[in-house]
Amino acid sequence: MTDGSDESSGARIASYRKLAGYTQREFAEHAHLSLGSVRKVERGERLPTYGFLHTAARTLAVSVEELTGQPYRGQCRADERVHAPVAAIRTVARAYDLPSACRTGSRPLEEIAADVGAATRHRAAARYTRLGLALPALLEELTAAVHRLDGEEKRRAAKLLASCYYMAHCLAYRLGYADLASLLEDRQRWAAELSGDxxxxxxxxxxxxxxxxxxxxxxxxxxxxxxxxxxxxxxxxxxxxxxxxxxxxxxxxxxxxxxxxxxxxxxxxxxxxxxxxxxxxxxxxxxxxxxxxxxxxxxxxxxxxxxxxxxxHPEIAAGKARALRLPPSLPRTRRGHHHIDAARAFLAAGDREAALAALQQAREVAPQQTRYHPMAREAVRVLAGQYRKVGQDVRALAAWMGSAAAGAGR
Structure with missing residues (x-):
């Protein structure tokens, strides 16, 4: 089967289901999902919940990322720039416990802390490319400091390192590198315990x-x-x-x-x-x-x-989403994530115009987060499938995401 990022989660579920030898009814029974939900998701008529995706993945003995098509890369140069630092982050995390003799020196912690602060702002604004560029060097430098320093300075370096591992974990998770995210969870725990904080x-x-x-x-x-x-x-x-x-x-x-x-x-x-x-x-x-x-x-x-x-409870979710007003002070990652969840609620409640507006808001607030979020991409596909003639706004959003839904309905 293909693993192109322009294929919907429903199409991937159908392909893996057939490879496993299940009919739709058999799959629904084994996964304890409703047959109607399976049919609608596979046809692209319904946005799957996270619970649906995880249940389907477990039943089919594949990862959720295989069903969502992550990581989304290779579509354009900008995509490759986002993913480029992943290999370096993986290398640093793998060698975390090598002795200090294997490492170069590091700057004073005050200088490193200023750069950690800048990386923190990139993460809060979902600027994945800039965050990824900063993290490998910070992880390496702080790891060297942890091995070189003692006492309070060592604990301070470890606290900064735990913070950087947290940000690296966020990046790996958002880009769809589940194995790396799991490794970084462990490294974050190691650094946090060294910090004594x-x-x-x-x-x-x-x-x-x-x-x-x-x-x-x-x-x-x-x-x-x-x-x-x-x-x-x-x-x-x-x-x-x-x-x-x-x-x-x-x-x-x-x-x-x-x-x-x-x-x-x-x-x-x-x-x-x-x-x-x-x-x-x-x-x-x-x-x-x-x-x-x-x-x-x-x-x-x-x-x-x-x-x-x-x-x-889509109607309850949609009602609460309509009533909620997000202050500009809320971090862009939180605002973008909410708009994506609001789009899911509106789609499930049958309000396609509100779903489209929410996705456009997500793009405006946190473009990279929205572009690489599997539920946002899937929501665009469902919108394209539900419109008899896809409007220009839906096509534009799909084209920006690099989705095959961009040409739907023409």
Whole structure:
């Protein structure tokens, strides 16, 4: 079968299903999916949820990335520039524990920290190309510092290194390199533990939960998050700092995500309620960013929209998406992700115009995030399939993504 990035997830599911010898009915029964959903997804008439994709992948013994076609590369020079640093990141991560004699020296930590700050801004704005260009050298330099320094300086270098591994993990995950993302989770944990910083350790466990999420091992991920949250709460005490509130709240929001993808309505509602309670402790009522994570009332509402999509309540999700207003201060990664989730909700609710508008907003706010997001690409395909004659706006969006849907409906 082909692995071209212009093929829909539904078409790939159908191809792998046939290779496995399943009829649509047999596949639906084995995967515990409705036959109607399987037919509509394979025909490109319905956008699959994350739960659907993970269930299909597990039943067919393939990865989710094989079904979504990630990584999306080779379509143009800009795509190759985005992916080019991946090999260097992989090399640095593989050699993380080699002795200092094998490494060159590093600059003073103050200079490195300034560059880490710039990389942090690239990540928050979903500027993948610029982030990727910065990360390999920062990872190498900070690894050398960790091996060379002692005491407080070593811990500070390790904290910066854990931050860079977090950003590298985000990049690998967003570009579809699941194996590298898993490796970087482990490296982030290693650096965080060397730092002796409880909040860095909590962030590393937040990242690790993403691996369980990607593997659809929701129970294990939820146990990990509960342990991380309880341990952090014990360490920070009854009056947590604003930074600790952000970490505690973010752990809760990841619990919302895992519980909703497990389609556990009761657990999802519980974690949302607890997240809302923590959001009430955010100073000034405006979302804050600490340790790369965003937490507050708005991001909690953003997670609820996505959760309602996964729980198969599209009308509720669409209603909440229409009512939600995102402040410009919310990081572009969060705003872009919300617009993609809103498009999913609108498509499932049958509001194609609102779905198209949400995808256009996602492109405007976070273009690289939108271009390489599998659900955004799939949503464009579904839109193209649902319009009898595809409008210019849909074709333009599909062409920008490098999708075969650009020529649909002509």
């Amino acid at each position: 409880a909040l860095s350790v909590a962030l590393a466990r937040w990242s690790r939960a993403g691996g369980f999420q990607a593997a659809r091992e929701y129970g294990a991920g939820l146990r990990l998050l509960a342990d991380a949250r309880n341990e952090l709460a014990e360490q920070v005490g009854a009056a947590p700092s604003p930074t600790a509130v952000t970490l505690l709240g973010s752990l809760r929001l990841r619990e919302v995500t895992l519980a909703s993808r497990a389609r556990n309505e009761q657990a999802t509602a519980h974690h949302l309620e607890q997240a809302e309670r923590l959001a009430g402790q955010v100073h000034g009522g405006a979302d804050r960013v600490h340790y790369h994570l965003t937490f507050g009332p708005v991001n909690t509402a953003v997670h609820e929209v996505a959760a309602q999509v996964e729980l198969r």
